[in-house]
Amino acid sequence: MTSSINPRDYEPTPARRVAFLGLGVMGYPMAGHLARAGHAVAVYNRTASKKIAWCAEFTPTDGQKHTHTPRETVQDADIVFCCVGNDDDLRSVMLGPEGAFAGMKPGAIFVDHTTASAAVARELYALAAERGLRFVDAPVSGGQSGAQNGQLTVMCGGDQDAFDAMRPVALSFGRAVTRVGDSGAGQLAKMVNQICIAGLVQGLSEAVAFGQQAGLDMPLVLEVIGKGAAQSWQLDNRGKTMAEGRFDFGFAVDWMRKDLGLVLDEARRNGARVPVTALVDQFYADVQSAGGGRWDTSSLITRLAPDKK
Incomplete structure (x- = not known):
């Protein structure tokens, strides 16, 4: 099988025994970078076909293996990485008799890349400490292309010693891995x-x-303003495809609504005022209603078509 992950140079770091739970559009390539960097990787995914495909792609070695439960997957791991859908998914792979916490060895580190709530991060941090484990909340930014290219930005919350231990390994798939504060701070930074x-x-x-x-040549205009103060990642990477009406790629509207729901919940808790975010969340609800739940987030422009007046 030909890999979808682009080659890259890896920072030299001693090989570790690691596990990766969740082989979705983000987790699959992230686990692949860990394997290519020389780490022994055990993987788990609820859909067995993803586990089998991953192991077939990333050259079986003495370390690469797929397993049947989170508990079995993590037993030998120094660091357990995880990237699943939401708070409930996270609890389902971590807790209970077959969950990761039941199988991790004392002192091991659980690194959660799920975009989840700050509350669940603090809850799991406390449960990990009770069991002699360490926990880092570490949501990522960069989307599917960032995961494939090993160029993710990783925002971490947790204890300094746990962060220092996981960072060199996480640089296998991250261009920047930064501790922004104590437990929950990584999730709050992702909300920002x-x-x-x-x-x-x-x-x-x-x-x-x-x-x-207005009848402008928008590819040309975007090129011009992209050299000035209006420049942004979104303009550089989504402006042209917006103008062309192409949205069958990228970070899905459904996922963005899940993330904005976390923002709005946290804002209600801490008293922050986010009126524009609340409005854009409703605009994304319109896109979902029009059948665009799996379109890229740049599909917001579809609401502004002349026939939508």
């Missing part, structure tokens, strides 16, 4: 990230739709 993106994508949608309505 999503607030920024929501506002940027709505602004870019309005700009492109405005320019099209």
Whole structure:
């Protein structure tokens, strides 16, 4: 099988025994980078075909293996990485008699890359400490392409010693792995990230739709303004495809609504005011209602078509 993961140079770091739970669009390539960096990787996924495909792709060695339960997967691991869907998915792979916490050896580190709530991060951090384990919440930014290219930004919350131990290994798939505070801080930083993106994508949608309505050559205009103060990752990577009406790729609207739901819940808890984020969340609900739940988040522009007036 030909790998979907682009080659890259890896920082030299001693090989470790690690586990990876969750082989979705993010976890599959992230686990692959760990294997290619020389680490012995055991993998778990609820859908067995993903586990089998991953092991076939990443050259079976004495260390690479797939297993039947999280508990079995993590037994020999120094570090357990995880990337699943939400708080409930996270608890399901970590807790209970077949969960990861039941199988991890004392002192091992659980690194959670799921975009989840700060509350569940703190809950699992406390449960890990009771069991003599360590826990780092470490959501990522960079999307599927960042995972495939090993260029993710990783925002970490937790104890300094646990972070220092996991960081060299996580650099297998991250361009930046940074501790931003204590337990839960990584998830809060990811919420800040999503607030920024929501506002940027709505602004870019309005700009492109405005320019099209005015009869401008939008690819040319985007190239010009991309050299000035309007430049952003979203403009560089999504402006042209917005103008072309292409949305069958990237970070899905369904996922963004899940993330913005976390933001709004946390804002209600801490008293922050996020009126623009709440509005954009409702705009994404419109896109979902139009059948665009799996479209890229740049599909916000579809709400602004002239026939939507």
